[in-house]
Amino acid sequence: MNNRPDNIEKDLSEQPNFKDEIGSKNQDHHTFDLGNQSTLKKIQHFLHGNPTIVPVIILILSVIAFGFIAGGKFFSAFNLSLIVQQVTIVGILAAAQTLIILTAGIDLSVAAMMVLASVFMGKLSVEMGMPTLPAIIVGMIVGVATGAINGLLVTRLRLPPFIVTLGTWNIFFALVIFFTGSQSIRSSDIEINAPLLHFWGERINLGGFVFTYGAFLMIAIFVFLWFLLNKTAWGRHVYAIGDDKEAAELSGIRTDRMLVSIYAVAGLVIAIGAWVSIGRVGSVSPTSFYEGNLDSITAVVIGGTSLFGGRGTIIGSLFGALIVGVFSSGLSIAGLDVLWQRFALGCLIIIAVGIDQWIRKVSN
Amino acid sequence: MEPVLVAKNLSKKYGTVVALESANLELYPGEVLGVIGDNGAGKSTLIKVLCGAVRPDSGEILLDGKNVSFTSPIEARTLGIETVYQNLALSPALSITDNMFLGREIRQKGFIGKFLRFLDQKAMAEEARKRLSDLGLLTIQNINQLVETLSGGQRQGVAVARATSFGTKVVIMDEPTAALGVKESRRVLELIGEVRARNIPIILISHNMPHVFEVADRIHIHRLGTRLCVIDPKEYEMSDAVAFMTGAKEPPKSN
Numbered sequence: 236m237n238n239r240p241d242n243i244e245k246d247l248s249e250q251p252n253f254k255d256e257i258g259s260k261n262q263d264h265h266t267f268d269l270g271n272q273s274t275l276k277k278i279q280h281f282l283h284g285n286p287t288i289v290p291v292i293i294l295i296l297s298v299i300a301f302g303f304i305a306g307g308k309f310f311s312a313f314n315l316s317l318i319v320q321q322v323t324i325v326g327i328l329a330a331a332q333t334l335i336i337l338t339a340g341i342d343l344s345v346a347a348m349m350v351l352a353s354v355f356m357g358k359l360s361v362e363m364g365m366p367t368l369p370a371i372i373v374g375m376i377v378g379v380a381t382g383a384i385n386g387l388l389v390t391r392l393r394l395p396p397f398i399v400t401l402g403t404w405n406i407f408f409a410l411v412i413f414f415t416g417s418q419s420i421r422s423s424d425i426e427i428n429a430p431l432l433h434f435w436g437e438r439i440n441l442g443g444f445v446f447t448y449g450a451f452l453m454i455a456i457f458v459f460l461w462f463l464l465n466k467t468a469w470g471r472h473v474y475a476i477g478d479d480k481e482a483a484e485l486s487g488i489r490t491d492r493m494l495v496s497i498y499a500v501a502g503l504v505i506a507i508g509a510w511v512s513i514g515r516v517g518s519v520s521p522t523s524f525y526e527g528n529l530d531s532i533t534a535v536v537i538g539g540t541s542l543f544g545g546r547g548t549i550i551g552s553l554f555g556a557l558i559v560g561v562f563s564s565g566l567s568i569a570g571l572d573v574l575w576q577r578f579a580l581g582c583l584i585i586i587a588v589g590i591d592q593w594i595r596k597v598s599n
Numbered sequence: 600m601e602p603v604l605v606a607k608n609l610s611k612k613y614g615t616v617v618a619l620e621s622a623n624l625e626l627y628p629g630e631v632l633g634v635i636g637d638n639g640a641g642k643s644t645l646i647k648v649l650c651g652a653v654r655p656d657s658g659e660i661l662l663d664g665k666n667v668s669f670t671s672p673i674e675a676r677t678l679g680i681e682t683v684y685q686n687l688a689l690s691p692a693l694s695i696t697d698n699m700f701l702g703r704e705i706r707q708k709g710f711i712g713k714f715l716r717f718l719d720q721k722a723m724a725e726e727a728r729k730r731l732s733d734l735g736l737l738t739i740q741n742i743n744q745l746v747e748t749l750s751g752g753q754r755q756g757v758a759v760a761r762a763t764s765f766g767t768k769v770v771i772m773d774e775p776t777a778a779l780g781v782k783e784s785r786r787v788l789e790l791i792g793e794v795r796a797r798n799i800p801i802i803l804i805s806h807n808m809p810h811v812f813e814v815a816d817r818i819h820i821h822r823l824g825t826r827l828c829v830i831d832p833k834e835y836e837m838s839d840a841v842a843f844m845t846g847a848k849e850p851p852k853s854n
Binding site for chain 2: 284462466467468469471472474475477478479481482483485486487488489545546
């Protein structure tokens with residue numbers, strides 16, 4: 236019994252030395268690393284600090300590659316502007332998706348939310364005689380509300396965003412079928428009753444390049460979100476939550492309230508996308524954009540945003556969407572079957588996430 | 600001299616486990632109060648109550664003589680009790696400046712600040728640089744570099760600079776040297792000295808006896824959920840403190 240305190244005493248006096256030893260070894264290792272940085276390490280560090288570089292490089296390389304494979308047809312003003320038109324909707328969805336993924340979440344319901352909002356806009360203005368602008372505003376509110384519902388479920392029930400949005404995806408999709416009775420609202424009816432819904436589908440010709448207004452709106456959304464994310468406290472908090480939610484909470488950020496607002500902002504962006512989608516497609520179809528959820532995630536991931544949150548840029552997602560567009564266009568001009576487009580896209584996703592994982596190792 | 604922070608008769612039970620039983624603590628202006636205790640002595644519960652992370656079942660906390668209660672670390676912080684957590688609570692992917700101002704950013708003046716809510720990133724960077732150089736941490740070259748590129752000691756420095764920057768009355772430091780090497784620990788101990796020199800009292804929780812004995816003015820020894828005694832590190836040996844902590848030796852009679 237008398238020996239015990241001595242032992243404990245000895246233990247305790249040895250403990251700090253033990254810790255210090257480990258610490259100093261780490262330190263030496265650290266300086267060693269810095270002294271002998273290989274080129275690969277330098278590249279890794281550079282990419283880590285500039286996450287948008289990877290998608291930019293992939294975009295440039297893929298444009299050049301398809302220029303060779305598909306020839307002049309690919310580089311025609313018509314084709315290049317067609318790519319931009321085609322990525323408009325997925326681009327807008329990807330912008331919203333980026334916000335969610337930056338918080339270390341994921342939103343499987345974006346496309347269903349968009350179709351639901353577009354159904355409200357179309358139904359109210361075309362079939363129920365509401366003036367178009369108020370109908371659009373109702374659609375926007377639907378977008379914000381459905382986003383907020385996702386956010387509330389994630390924060391209140393403490394469910395993983397994957398599960399919440401897997402659930403709401405199905406719910407929103409069912410609501411779409413319920414409200415429309417699986418019937419599309421025809422383009423000609425929209426043109427007669429609510430032409431404003433087609434506004435973003437209007438085209439302008441800039442020296443051979445044909446752009447829809449919607450494409451400009453998409454760019455505007457990205458620029459707006461860039462400012463929001465980089466120049467406001469709200470934006471910094473998006474990153475902080477995705478980086479380390481607990482640390483953000485301890486720093487004084489009301490993380491739950493923030494998350495709901497992030498999902499709601501994403502909902503608003505998606506609802507804007509709903510309006511643009513009516514112009515792009517012409518009609519309101521309850522079964523359209525069924526693959527929009529996964530396409531938007533693909534664009535974000537290829538754009539260099541980490542699925543683990545806190546890392547990535549909004550502009551990267553724009554490049555990500557463009558890369559997907561370039562691949563689809565290039566491969567189809569080159570005469571390859573659609574199945575190879577999907578094949579290439581799959582490879583691209585795995586490569587993008589692989590690069591992301593490799594870059595992330597820097598911090599350890 | 601009046602204490603800055605007083606805890607009186609704090610009690611906390613988790614089910615049938617008594618974590619705190621009528622625990623007391625006093626922190627005086629400008630001092631470093633070391634808090635030591637064996638594992639399970641209730642030391643960390645005491646600290647969690649003081650920083651707002653845990654609500655006590657009973658007892659009261661006085662800050663500058665006024666009764667205070669808080670339901671979250673954020674509330675404790677607004678009252679001037681800042682905590683440097685063991686995991687530092689920094690966001691590694693954000694810059695030093697972003698981290699220092701996280702949750703209390705400076706917005707630009709006029710329209711773009713008030714309505715567009717733009718941040719005044721220049722003012723924040725300048726302020727952050729000033730705070731760091733005040734604490735002798737100018738070795739950090741680029742104030743906008745990401746926190747994950749900093750060493751453990753530098754991160755500790757950023758966390759301490761943040762904790763001492765906003766009208767702070769009390770700083771609680773939880774195991775600040777636990778994850779650090781010899782040189783970095785030394786730097787953090789100097790940092791504690793810098794903070795004390797600016798007349799901000801510190802509660803230092805640590806398992807590292809030599810560190811506590813080196814920087815603490817008084818040492819609060821916690822045992823079985825309550826304060827056993829407070830000793831002056833100049834009058835006792837580390838072995839005495841360990842003996843008190845483990846119950847091998849009777850503590851000195853307190854006044």
